[in-house]
Amino acid sequence: MTFLAEIRPDEWNFPLFLHVLGAMILVGGMLTGASALVLARGDARLLRLGYWSLLAVGLPGWILMWVGANWIYAREGLDEEPIASVWVGIGFVVAELGLLLFLISLVVGGIGVYRLRAGKGTGLLKATMVISIVLLVAYAVAIWAMTAKPD
Amino acid sequence: MSFDDWILSLHVLSAFAYMGALVLFWILVVAVRRTDLPVVTARMGPVARTGNVAVAVGAVGTIVSGVWLAISLDAYEVWDGWVIAAIVLWAISLETGRRAGTEYTNAMNKAEELEVSGQTGPSAELAAMNRTSTGLLMHTVSSIVALAILIDMIWKPGV
Numbered sequence: 001m002t003f004l005a006e007i008r009p010d011e012w013n014f015p016l017f018l019h020v021l022g023a024m025i026l027v028g029g030m031l032t033g034a035s036a037l038v039l040a041r042g043d044a045r046l047l048r049l050g051y052w053s054l055l056a057v058g059l060p061g062w063i064l065m066w067v068g069a070n071w072i073y074a075r076e077g078l079d080e081e082p083i084a085s086v087w088v089g090i091g092f093v094v095a096e097l098g099l100l101l102f103l104i105s106l107v108v109g110g111i112g113v114y115r116l117r118a119g120k121g122t123g124l125l126k127a128t129m130v131i132s133i134v135l136l137v138a139y140a141v142a143i144w145a146m147t148a149k150p151d
Numbered sequence: 152m153s154f155d156d157w158i159l160s161l162h163v164l165s166a167f168a169y170m171g172a173l174v175l176f177w178i179l180v181v182a183v184r185r186t187d188l189p190v191v192t193a194r195m196g197p198v199a200r201t202g203n204v205a206v207a208v209g210a211v212g213t214i215v216s217g218v219w220l221a222i223s224l225d226a227y228e229v230w231d232g233w234v235i236a237a238i239v240l241w242a243i244s245l246e247t248g249r250r251a252g253t254e255y256t257n258a259m260n261k262a263e264e265l266e267v268s269g270q271t272g273p274s275a276e277l278a279a280m281n282r283t284s285t286g287l288l289m290h291t292v293s294s295i296v297a298l299a300i301l302i303d304m305i306w307k308p309g310v
Contacts, residue, residue, distance in 0.1 A: 017305050021298075027167050028174020035175070035201040046194055053178050140164060147163040148156045 012072050019068025022061050023143070029058030030136050037129035044116050047125050051109045054102075054132065062102065066095060087145040094142035098135055105131035155223050158216045165212025170301070172205035173294050176251070180290060183258065187278035189271060192262035199259065203252070210245055214238070232309045240300045248293035254286030 008016070036050030069091065073079050083089045105128045112124030179195050179202070186192060217237065221229040228234070258280035265274055 013305050017302065020301065020305070024167055024170035024301075025174055028171040029178075031171045031201070031205065032175040032178045032198065035198045039197040039201070043194055045191055046198070049178070049182055049198075057174060057178060139167075143164055143167055144160045148152055148160045150152060 011075070015068045015071035015075070017068070019065055019072065022064025022066070022068055023139070025061030026058050026065055027061075027136070027139055029053050029056075029061050030132055030139065033058060034129060034132035034136055037125060037132060040122075040125075042122060047116060047122060048113055050132075051113050051125065051128065054109065054128070055106055058102070059106070062095075062099060066099075069095065085149070087149045090145035091142055094138045094145075098138055098142075101131050101135060105135075155220065158219050158223070161212055162216035162220060165209045165216060166301075166304075167209070168205045169209025169213060170297060172202040172209060173248070173290075173297055175202040175205065176248075176255075176290060177294070180255070180287060183255070183281040186281060187273040187275065189262040189265040189274060189277060192259060192277060192281060193266055196259050196263075199255070206248065210241070214241060227310075233303050233307045236308075237300050237303050240296050240303065244293045244296040244300065247289045247296065251286045251289035251293060254280075254283045254289065258283065258286075 033050045033054035036046050036053060040046035040050060070079070083092065108124050108131075109128035112122065112128060115124065116122065175198070179199055183192055183195055217234075218229060221227050221231070221234050258277065261274075261277055261280055265271070265277060
C-alpha cells in the first residue's frame with residue numbers, strides 16, 4: 001500500500017478501502033471457517049459455526065472485495081483492455097476462480113450441514129474444510145502479488 | 152523485486168492476519184453470547200487459540216515491517232504524522248484487544264472448571280461471563296481503532 005500510494009490517484013482511496021476491507025473480512029471468515037472445521041473433530045456445533053462463518057462472513061467479504069476492485073478497474077477504463085500485468089492477472093484468477101471453488105464449498109458444506117441434522121457423516125464438510133484451506137493459501141499468494149507487484 | 156517489496160508484502164500479510172483474527176473473534180463473541188452451556192463455550196477454545204496466534208503474528212509483523220519501511224523508504228519518515236498516528240492506534244488496538252481477550256478467556260476457563268466438576272447443565276454465571284459488556288466494549292474499540300489504522304494507511308493524511 002505504501003508504494004501504491006506513490007502512484008495511485010486520490011480518488012482511488014475509497015474503492016481501495018472497500019477492496020482491502022472486503023478482502024480482510026473474507027480472510028477473517030475463511031480463517032474462522034477453516035479453523036472451526038479443522039478443530040471440530042465431529043462436533044456438530046463447531047462444524048456449523050465453521051460453515052456459517054464461510055457463508056455469512058466470508059461471502060459478503062468476497063462481494064465487498066470484488067466491488068472495490070472492479071470500481072477502480074472500471075473507473076480507469078481498464079475493463080475494456082486486456083489484463084496487462086501479472087499481479088492483476090493473479091488477482092483476477094484468485095478472486096474469480098476462487099469464487100467458483102468457494103461456491104462449490106458452500107453448496108457441498110450446505111448439504112453437509114443438512115446431513116448433520118439427520119445424524120449422517122461429516123465427509124462433505126471435510127471437503128469444505130479442504131477447499132477453505134486451499135483458498136486461504138491462494139489468498140495469501142494474491143495479497144503478496146497485490147502488494148509486491150512481481151512484474 | 153527489492154527487499155523492501157518483500158517487507159511490504161510481509162507488512163500487508165501481517166495486517167491481514169491481524170484483521171482476520173479480529174473478524175474471527177467477532178464470530179466467537181456472537182457465538183458465545185447465545186450459550187450458557189459449559190461444553191459449548193469450552194469448544195470455542197481451540198478456535199480462539201488460532202485467533203491468538205494470528206493476532207500475535209499480525210501485531211508483531213505489522214509494527215516491525217512498518218517501522219522498517221518508514222526508515223528504509225525515502226518518501227516516508229517514522230516521525231511523519233500518519234506514521235505516528237498508526238503506531239499510537241496500533242498500541243491502542245492491541246491493548247483494548249488484550250483486555251477483551253482477558254474477559255472472554257475468563258469465561259472459557261469458567262466453562263472448563265464447570266465441565267471438570269461435572270456441572271454440564273446451563274449456568275447463569277457462565278452466561279453472564281459470555282455476555283461480558285466490558286469484553287464486548289473492548290473488542291469493539293479494538294476493531295474500530297484497527298479500522299482507523301486501515302483508513303490512515305490508505306489516505307495517509309499529510310502526505
